[in-house]
Amino acid sequence: MIFSIQRYCLHDGPGIRTTVFLKGCPLRCAWCSNPESQNFWPELAWSEAGCIKCGACLRELPGVSALGERGIQIIRETPADPDAVREACPSGALHFFGERKTVQEILDAAEADSIFYGSDGGLTLSGGEPFAQPEFALALLREAKARRIHTAAETCGFVSWDALYEAGRLLDFLIYDIKSLNEALLKSQTGGLLEVSLENFKRFKKAFKPLPVLVRTPVIPGFNDSLLEIEKIVEFLAPFEGVSYELLKYHRFAGAKYKALGRPVPYPENFDEEAYGYRFDRLEDFVKKAAPL
Template structure:
């Protein structure tokens, strides 16, 4: 299968010199769009597939230039800046005139070739193991992510796919063929809790995982630990069982909940915020790791 280098993807951000998104030094491409709505999401700016407005209140100069918005989404009273996101039609005129970058756009449409070229700029730093990592959001929410993996492969880059596992099964075989390592994030083995906290069942995720393993994918399972949500021994046991069931698994990882996603929600003008009571204790992390044998 040959990559379509002209296929387009909506990119939230490209981060260079990442050390935690797979082996070696990596360029991580965050793609927009996700079928899940995890209440603890670390990257809420990637959930929506379309470009959207971000507002960084600390950078705002209160210059009122954004009153130029034809929809009347911006207003000022008693020295405070208010934004009515329900009026915003995402024309991004205000972001273009904001002098302090308090208003920014999350989401840039780029071709597969353009993204690949960005990753190639750091070729000298990748060494034998580094390369490109696709993250999100769910990278496969945009099927052209497979073209991006293929194109990177054609150029000799090591490819990692950070996935929540929820994607159409027809994308699985081409994704496996173009990916050196899957970072497969498991949110919860309890389906009712999975539905409650992510908005979807875990059945598709676990079925895709089983099939990816059958197809020979190299998989690193990553378990999100959220205190009071999935911090119970029954879940730890099932996770250990999942690790044992993977034939080509590499050492799994426990990822503790952190509250930064909540801060990002504020930039998106969404309600919510981080929940400090969800941060797991060191004892919980150690107990979970013991079940996983890591």
Template sequence: MTTMPGGSPIDAETGVIFDVKHFAVHDGPGIRTTIFLKGCPLRCAWCHSPESQSLRPEIAHNPDQCIDCEACVEACPNGAQTLGPDKILRDLCTRCGSCAEACYAGALTLYGRRATVEELIEEVGKDRLLYETSGGGVTISGGEPTVQPRFASALLKTLKREGYHTALDTCGQVEWKTLEKILVDVDLVLYDLKHINPVSHEKTTGVPNWIILSNLRRISKLDKPLVIRVPVIPGFNDSPDDFRVMGKFLGELGGIDTVELLPYHNLGSPKYAALGREYSLHQIQSPKPDKLKELGSLLESRGLKVIIEG
């Protein structure tokens, strides 16, 4: 059983999520609901959802929304809220969420809440008709869903029992025996591949990619629809040489339906400041369309179908 910092258990029926997105159209076929589980073993420098990384709940502060009403100061049982420049004394904060609940101006947000399989099934059921008419379903994403393996597995199993098409968005940084059990109830795998070189991968994500590539080899042999998702990050993985090596690896694997190229953007950078963190890629610009086409053509030369997302 996984345990959250603070001692709260995460079991097969209860997990920690940070969002549920309805009407999602980029996380698999048709109109979908995407459930975002909290926690990730990677620390990608460009991550647009830093609130997804830690398994525990987190408080974010948006100073532009703050009206200095002191409601949060009065609500905090630990004296972690102030009107000073730091706003949140994070070493005192227990992430109970009392401040966010009291903040009617919307300046404070609690990322991370406990959710049960039952309540999430009820939530996705609201859109069943949309799934049926569009060929959609439910995608489990993160963070990294396999950080909460028992919960992810129970949720997917129940979704399949209820007749939903299921997709799993994973970075693959997990023991195969754990991933294999989860994949039993997955109809489509969305597999994130950050870099083909293990040294470069570790430099910017915090871990090498040996496990990720090994798991990808295994998944490609499972006869499941498989989409590879590659974020294109200038200065990190956008060299033609990187893509030639990646194309050779993926082309020789087989079993891949599509490769999606996801151009870098910095839309998530304000979240870092809101969470009291530094964002290191402010100077990076989104890759140009011509660059994306060039990289895509290198993969297509290996017989891969490539989609460049907007």
């Protein structure tokens, strides 16, 4: 179950990459910019911008109940058939996030891009959390290796050690999210357990010493955007070899997707960096100077 395949990606590992986004995540980060990635099942979405208000969905689809000023109303408990939705909606405003693909289909798509990979590009598994579908994720990595495609994955670390260990044997590069070392805050804002994520990280680095790992921290206002928080992570990472570290700037691009899924937008949509005093540049400078990362 995936929700996207993106080509020519430059920030999901070394070189130029094809990134496959697997659907489903064990976490519920309050600021998540991919809400369509969270659930493990396909989800019907409605994009107001694309709707031509033709009313065809009202006539053809049982789960669509009204077309009013606030758009169409979807009874999400009513099962919807993706083919029926595709046929009913002429503009594509009603669509699904999530579709089943086989390992072969995905690897054929990746292989078609291989001319752009050069010596270091390849396939990246992202999500959601790719190892929350462990058998599928491992089968993708195995097939990529069989086709001699460079492999990378991005994980939140809140996954089973067995899956991560098996992945380590098939990966050329790992991106590992460490969002905070504050146990209580992490639990309340993401639902994740710090102990699981850190233990997996330590075990992974011990088991796969030479494998390069890029640790990433999304810098979220009101959650971890302080020097103290970032310093703690830098200190934690310092003893490990083969680890690089980068911060990701907070952005607000997900509002339309939350609305399309009929969910409230959880973080303020109109975040004003100046008014809030968001000092990403200061934190980034600190990380750049912090030896030996």
